[in-house]
Amino acid sequence: xxxxxxxxxxxxDAATKGYPPSRPALPIxxxxxERWSLFAGDLPLPQAVIRDSALAHNHAWMRDFTASTGxxxxxxxxxxxxxxxxxxxxxxxxxxxxxxxxxxxxxCVRFGxxxxxxxxxxxxxxxxxxxxxxxxAHPDLEFHFLIDSQAQLASIEHLAASQKISRKVTALVELGxxxxxTGCRAYNEALAVARAVAASKIVxxxxxECYEGLQVSGDSGRDEVVVAALMQRVQDVALACDRxxxxxxxTIILTAGxxxxxxxxxxxxxxxxxxxxxxxxxxxxxxxxDSGFYNRMLEGVKARSGAAWQARPGLQAAxxxxxxxxxxxxxxxxxxxMGKRDASFDLEMPIVSKRYRPGTDAAPQPVPAxxxxxxxxxxxxxxxxxxxxxxTPQVGDLVGCGISxxxxxxxxxxxxxxxxxxxxxxxxxxxxF
Amino acid sequence: xxxxxxxxxxxxDAATKGYPPSRPALPIxxxxxERWSLFAGDLPLPQAVIRDSALAHNHAWMRDFTASTGxxxxxxxxxxxxxxxxxxxxxxxxxxxxxxxxxxxxxCVRFGxxxxxxxxxxxxxxxxxxxxxxxxAHPDLEFHFLIDSQAQLASIEHLAASQKISRKVTALVELGxxxxxTGCRAYNEALAVARAVAASKIVxxxxxECYEGLQVSGDSGRDEVVVAALMQRVQDVALACDRxxxxxxxTIILTAGxxxxxxxxxxxxxxxxxxxxxxxxxxxxxxxxDSGFYNRMLEGVKARSGAAWQARPGLQAAxxxxxxxxxxxxxxxxxxxMGKRDASFDLEMPIVSKRYRPGTDAAPQPVPAxxxxxxxxxxxxxxxxxxxxxxTPQVGDLVGCGISxxxxxxxxxxxxxxxxxxxxxxxxxxxxF
Numbered sequence: 001x002x003x004x005x006x007x008x009x010x011x012x013d014a015a016t017k018g019y020p021p022s023r024p025a026l027p028i029x030x031x032x033x034e035r036w037s038l039f040a041g042d043l044p045l046p047q048a049v050i051r052d053s054a055l056a057h058n059h060a061w062m063r064d065f066t067a068s069t070g071x072x073x074x075x076x077x078x079x080x081x082x083x084x085x086x087x088x089x090x091x092x093x094x095x096x097x098x099x100x101x102x103x104x105x106x107x108c109v110r111f112g113x114x115x116x117x118x119x120x121x122x123x124x125x126x127x128x129x130x131x132x133x134x135x136x137a138h139p140d141l142e143f144h145f146l147i148d149s150q151a152q153l154a155s156i157e158h159l160a161a162s163q164k165i166s167r168k169v170t171a172l173v174e175l176g177x178x179x180x181x182t183g184c185r186a187y188n189e190a191l192a193v194a195r196a197v198a199a200s201k202i203v204x205x206x207x208x209e210c211y212e213g214l215q216v217s218g219d220s221g222r223d224e225v226v227v228a229a230l231m232q233r234v235q236d237v238a239l240a241c242d243r244x245x246x247x248x249x250x251t252i253i254l255t256a257g258x259x260x261x262x263x264x265x266x267x268x269x270x271x272x273x274x275x276x277x278x279x280x281x282x283x284x285x286x287x288x289x290d291s292g293f294y295n296r297m298l299e300g301v302k303a304r305s306g307a308a309w310q311a312r313p314g315l316q317a318a319x320x321x322x323x324x325x326x327x328x329x330x331x332x333x334x335x336x337x338m339g340k341r342d343a344s345f346d347l348e349m350p351i352v353s354k355r356y357r358p359g360t361d362a363a364p365q366p367v368p369a370x371x372x373x374x375x376x377x378x379x380x381x382x383x384x385x386x387x388x389x390x391x392t393p394q395v396g397d398l399v400g401c402g403i404s405x406x407x408x409x410x411x412x413x414x415x416x417x418x419x420x421x422x423x424x425x426x427x428x429x430x431x432x433f
Numbered sequence: 434x435x436x437x438x439x440x441x442x443x444x445x446d447a448a449t450k451g452y453p454p455s456r457p458a459l460p461i462x463x464x465x466x467e468r469w470s471l472f473a474g475d476l477p478l479p480q481a482v483i484r485d486s487a488l489a490h491n492h493a494w495m496r497d498f499t500a501s502t503g504x505x506x507x508x509x510x511x512x513x514x515x516x517x518x519x520x521x522x523x524x525x526x527x528x529x530x531x532x533x534x535x536x537x538x539x540x541c542v543r544f545g546x547x548x549x550x551x552x553x554x555x556x557x558x559x560x561x562x563x564x565x566x567x568x569x570a571h572p573d574l575e576f577h578f579l580i581d582s583q584a585q586l587a588s589i590e591h592l593a594a595s596q597k598i599s600r601k602v603t604a605l606v607e608l609g610x611x612x613x614x615t616g617c618r619a620y621n622e623a624l625a626v627a628r629a630v631a632a633s634k635i636v637x638x639x640x641x642e643c644y645e646g647l648q649v650s651g652d653s654g655r656d657e658v659v660v661a662a663l664m665q666r667v668q669d670v671a672l673a674c675d676r677x678x679x680x681x682x683x684t685i686i687l688t689a690g691x692x693x694x695x696x697x698x699x700x701x702x703x704x705x706x707x708x709x710x711x712x713x714x715x716x717x718x719x720x721x722x723d724s725g726f727y728n729r730m731l732e733g734v735k736a737r738s739g740a741a742w743q744a745r746p747g748l749q750a751a752x753x754x755x756x757x758x759x760x761x762x763x764x765x766x767x768x769x770x771m772g773k774r775d776a777s778f779d780l781e782m783p784i785v786s787k788r789y790r791p792g793t794d795a796a797p798q799p800v801p802a803x804x805x806x807x808x809x810x811x812x813x814x815x816x817x818x819x820x821x822x823x824x825t826p827q828v829g830d831l832v833g834c835g836i837s838x839x840x841x842x843x844x845x846x847x848x849x850x851x852x853x854x855x856x857x858x859x860x861x862x863x864x865x866f
Contacts, residue, residue: 014536014539014563015536015539015540015543015865016536017536017866018536019536020559021535021536021539021559021560021562021563022559022562022563022566041557041558041559042558042559043559044534044535044536044557044559044560044563045557045559045560078774078811078812100811100812101477101770101812102454102477103447103448103449103450103451103452103454103477106447106448106454107448110448120759120770120812120813121759121760121770123757123759123770123828123829124474124477124478124757124770124829125473125474125475125791126453126454126455126474126475126476126477126478127454127477127478129454129455130447130454130455130477133455148760148762149760149761149762149828151761151827151828151829152759152760152828152829155828155829176762178763179763180762181760181762181768181810181813181815182759182760182762182768182813183760183762184762185762185763214810324556324557326553326554326556326585326615327554327581327582327585327614327615327616328582328584329581329582329609329613329614329615329616329617329618330611330612330618335614335615337534337553337554337556337557340779340841341511341840341841341844341866345779346773346778358558377614377647378511378533378840378841379511379533379534379553380553380614380615382614394584395556395582395584395585395588396556396557396584396585396588407773407774407811408773408774408811411774411845412844412866414847414866432448433450433774433845433847
C-alpha cells in the first residue's frame with residue numbers, strides 16, 4: 001500500500017509555477033475544494049493540466065489490455081515521477097513500478113512501492129550503496145536492475161564488498177541491438193554475462209530485459225518484424241539460461257515494452273520455462289498518452305490488436321498545456337505565453353487543439369487546421385495561422401495545446417493541476433524530478 | 434537587501450535529484466560543511482554543478498564591463514531562477530533583476546528584490562491582479578512590464594478597473610522587428626501605443642524596451658549592423674516620446690541586451706533626453722556562461738570591445754553536467770547516465786570536456802577531440818568516439834560536459850551544488866521553476 005499522506009499534506013504556494021499568484025498557500029489535499037477555473041481567470045498561464053476523465057480512461061484501457069493478453073504491467077514511473085499517479089496505476093492492477101535511476105527508486109520506496117524495476121544499469125558508489133541500504137531497510141522490497149557487461153558486474157561487486165548484505169541484489173541481463181543503446185548485442189555475450197551474474201556472491205539473476213521502443217518506426221509491418229525478432233532473441237537467451245539453471249528466483253522475469261509497440265511485446269515475449277515466467281510490460285507514456293508521437297504509434301497498436309480493440313476508443317490525450325496570446329505583432333503570427341520551459345519540444349512542437357476567448361466563449365472551441373506552433377523560445381511560442389481563416393487569435397485568447405512525448409512536459413512542472421471536463425481544478429499532482 | 438534565510442533553512446533530501454541518496458536530510462546552509470566530493474563517489478550521477486571560481490569570475494567580469502561602459506545591469510533571472518544567484522548579482526552592482534513572468538516576479542519580491550523588469554507582456558486576470566497586489570503590498574517595489582499593443586493596454590485597464598490602485602503600474606513600450614517575436618514593428622505603431630499608455634489612468638510610460646538577441650548570428654559585421662539599427666529605432670521612438678512628454682517618471686528607462694551582443698547595446702543604446710536616462714542591460718546567460726552558443730558569441734563581444742577586453746580572460750563556463758559511463762556496448766560508443774532530463778539539448782548536445790576514472794585519476798583529464806555526444810534520450814546520452822584514440826571510455830568512468838544555453842539546464846534541477854576547483858561541494862543553489 002502506498003502512503004501518499006506526506007504529499008497530500010505538503011503545502012503549495014505561488015513560488016511554484018502555475019499556482020494562482022494571489023491565493024494563499026494550501027496543502028495539496030485542499031486544492032480541489034477551491035474549484036479554481038481555468039476559463040474564469042483563476043489560474044496564471046502557462047498551465048499544464050491533466051484531464052481527470054482521460055487519465056481514468058487510460059488507466060482502465062491499459063488494465064483491460066494487459067488483462068486480455070495475460071502480461072503484467074510495471075509502468076515506467078520516469079514519465080510522470082508522480083507517486084500519486086503510481087498509486088492509481090497500482091490500484092488499476094499494475095504489478096510494480098519501473099524507474100530510470102536510484103533517485104527515482106528512492107521516491108518509489110519512500111511512498112510505499114515495493115516492486116520496482118530499474119530499467120537501467122546500476123553503477124556508482126553512491127547508487128550501489130543506496131540500493132543495498134534500501135533493500136536492507138525494506139526486506140519486502142523487490143528490486144531488479146539491468147546489467148549488460150562483466151565490467152559493470154565487477155564494479156558492483158567491488159563497491160558492495162564492504163557492505164553488509166543479507167540477500168543478494170537481483171539483476172536482469174539486458175539485450176540490446178546493434179546501433180542501439182545499452183544491452184548485450186550478441187547471444188554469446190548475453191549468456192556470458194548471465195553466467196557471471198549467476199556465479200556472483202553479490203548479484204543474482206532474476207530475468208532478462210530489452211527495450212524495443214527505440215526501434216519502433218510507426219511502419220507497422222516493419223515494426224512487427226523488428227520487435228518480434230528482438231523478442232525471439234530474448235527467448236533464445238532465456239531458454240539457454242534456464243537450461244543452465246542460471247535463474248535464481250522461483251519465478252523468471254522477462255520484460256520489455258514502451259508505449260509504442262507494447263502489443264507486439266505482449267504477444268511475442270511470453271514463453272514457457274522450467275519455472276513460472278512473469279512477462280512484464282513497462283509502458284510509461286500510455287498513462288497520459290499524447291497528441292503527437294504516441295498518438296500516431298497507437299494506430300499501429302490498434303491495427304495489430306484486432307477488431308475489438310479497433311472498435312473501442314483508444315488511449316486519450318490527458319495532458320494539455322494552456323497559454324495566452326500575448327501579442328499579435330504581424331498578420332499570421334501570434335505569440336503565446338509558453339515556451340521550452342513549459343511544454344515538450346524534443347520530438348515536435350506542441351499541437352494546438354483548443355482556444356477559448358474570455359468573456360465570449362462558453363466552452364473551448366476547436367481551432368482551424370492552419371494553426372501551428374512554429375517555434376518556441378524559453379518562455380514564448382510562435383503560433384502561425386492563415387490570416388484569412390474564420391478564427392483569428394486575439395490578445396488575451398487562451399490556447400490549449402496537446403504535447404508530443406509526455407516525459408518532457410512532466411519534468412517541467414513541480415506540480416500539475418488535474419481538471420474536470422469544464423477545466424475546473426480537482427487537485428494537484430506533485431512530481432519528483 | 435535580499436532575505437535568503439528561508440532558502441538557507443530549507444531542507445533538502447534524497448527526494449531531490451542529485452542529493453546523495455544515503456545521506457540524511459540537511460538544511461541548505463549545512464550542505465557545504467559536508468565537503469562531499471564528486472570524485473570520491475559521494476554524489477549520485479548525473480550531477481549538474483556550478484564551479485564557484487568561474488561564477489565569481491563572471492560576476493566580476495560583468496561588473497567591470499558594465500562599469501566601463503556606464504550602463505546598468507538587470508540580469509535576466511529566468512536563466513537561473515535562483516535567488517541566491519540574484520543576491521550575488523545585486524551584490525556585484527546590478528541595478529535590479531529581470532524576469533519573464535509574474536511567478537518569477539513573485540519569487541523576486543518574496544526574497545527581497547525591489548527593482549524588477551518583466552521583459553514580457555503583462556496580461557491575464559490572475560497576473561494583473563497579482564501585480565497590483567504586490568505593488569500595493571510593497572510600496573518600495575519598482576516594477577516595469579512590456580506593452581506592445583493597445584489591445585493589451587485595454588485588457589489591463591479592464592482587469593484593473595475593479596482594483597484599488599494607489600499608484601499607476603509602469604510599462605515599457607516594446608519595439609520588435611519584422612519576422613521577430615513580440616514588439617511593435619513600426620515607429621508609428623510604437624508611438625501610438627506610447628501615447629495610449631501615457632493617456633491611461635492605470636498605466637504610466639516608464640521607458641522603451643527591445644530584445645536584439647534573436648537577431649544575433651555570430652557574424653560580427655552583420656550583428657553590428659542589425660543591432661545598431663534596432664538601437665537607432667529605439668532612440669527614434671524615445672526622442673518622439675520625450676518631445677511629447679509621454680514619459681511619466683523622473684528617469685527614463687531604455688533597456689535591451691541578452692548575452693550575445695550586449696556590447697553593441699551598451700555602445701549604441703545610451704542617449705540624452707530631457708530627463709536622466711537609465712540604460713539597462715538584461716543579460717542573463719553571462720552569469721554561468723556556457724561551452725556552446727554563448728561561448729561562440731563571446732568571441733564577437735571581445736573582438737568588438739577593444740584590446741583591453743581581448744587581453745583579459747573572458748567569461749568562463751561555470752555550469753557542468755557530470756555523468757557516468759554505464760555501458761560500452763559497441764566499438765566507438767559509450768552510453769552515459771544523463772539525458773534530456775538533465776542537460777540542455779535545445780541548441781546543441783552537451784559538449785564533452787573532462788573525464789575522470791575513479792581509483793586511477795588524481796584529477797579530471799582532458800578528453801580527445803573525437804569525443805562527442807551524438808544524441809540523448811530522456812535518461813541516456815550517446816558518447817561517440819574514435820575507437821583508436823589514446824583514451825577509451827570504460828564502464829564507471831565519469832564524464833564532464835559543458836552545456837550550450839544555461840537556461841535549459843537550470844530548469845532541469847531543483848537544486849544544483851556549487852563546487853570548488855577540486856569538485857568538492859561548497860553549497861547548494863535552489864531554483865524556483
